[in-house]
Amino acid sequence: MMKLLLTDSGVRNASILTALVDLLGKPIAEANALCIPTAGYGGPYGDPGGPWRFISGQSLSPLTELGWRSVGVLELTALPSIDKERWVSWVREADALLVNGGDALYLCHWMQESGLADLLPSLHDMVYVGLSAGSMVLSPRIGPDFVGWQPPTGDDSALGLVDFSIFPHLDSPGCPENTMAAAERWAAEIKGPAYAIDAQTAIKVTDGRIEVVSEGHWSLFNSTPRP
Numbered sequence: 001m002m003k004l005l006l007t008d009s010g011v012r013n014a015s016i017l018t019a020l021v022d023l024l025g026k027p028i029a030e031a032n033a034l035c036i037p038t039a040g041y042g043g044p045y046g047d048p049g050g051p052w053r054f055i056s057g058q059s060l061s062p063l064t065e066l067g068w069r070s071v072g073v074l075e076l077t078a079l080p081s082i083d084k085e086r087w088v089s090w091v092r093e094a095d096a097l098l099v100n101g102g103d104a105l106y107l108c109h110w111m112q113e114s115g116l117a118d119l120l121p122s123l124h125d126m127v128y129v130g131l132s133a134g135s136m137v138l139s140p141r142i143g144p145d146f147v148g149w150q151p152p153t154g155d156d157s158a159l160g161l162v163d164f165s166i167f168p169h170l171d172s173p174g175c176p177e178n179t180m181a182a183a184e185r186w187a188a189e190i191k192g193p194a195y196a197i198d199a200q201t202a203i204k205v206t207d208g209r210i211e212v213v214s215e216g217h218w219s220l221f222n223s224t225p226r227p
Helices: 014-024 049-056 076-081 084-093 104-114 116-122 180-190
Strands: 003-007 032-036 070-073 096-099 127-131 165-167 194-197 201-206 209-214 218-221
Touching (some): 003 014, 014 201, 076 104, 165 180, 194 209
Parallel strands (some): 003 127, 032 070, 032 096, 096 127
8 A cells, every 4th residue: 555644734744744754655755646636626726727736846734845856746537538558657757746625526426437547556666645535535424514526326436445534624714614513423424443633744654553743733533343
């Protein structure tokens, strides 16, 4: 399984940056990244400006602008029309995937439709860096509160590559409804292990070992594993 750094708002502090370099095993300046902007198009508030800011490193969620040796764009909606051997080789040659926020279920759909979801578990040396929805998409469920785009399945299930869910943007000025009380209600409905995280927090996963990296606020709910 890949090495994961699941962030709320990108690499916002020194602790998260240190975690990323540790996962890469080399300086960022020596690593090649592919960024995935797809989720930015899918939600009800999605617009072309969001993916452009993410790709160009002009968003408020630092990922592409960290000083990578190279950054390429992997747009998932294009992959079904490209020879699979070509785009799989692009992914396998990268050191990191930088996955944009937006709508988690739209992203999940296109990860599955493109074939990337099937490839992810085999990328053992890859570092997957998620941003908001890009982090949530790996969970078993996102919870009804975060359903925007309606998937063909009609439910809130995501890829399930980790066994916990994520409530992002805790106490964010831009998401005043994302309070700790709201996170507790969300977690009660989710039932499985679930983290609420803020902009200064990330979840690092290496060989199944989970570590919370934070200079801010977070909480773990329902810590008893599912039966």
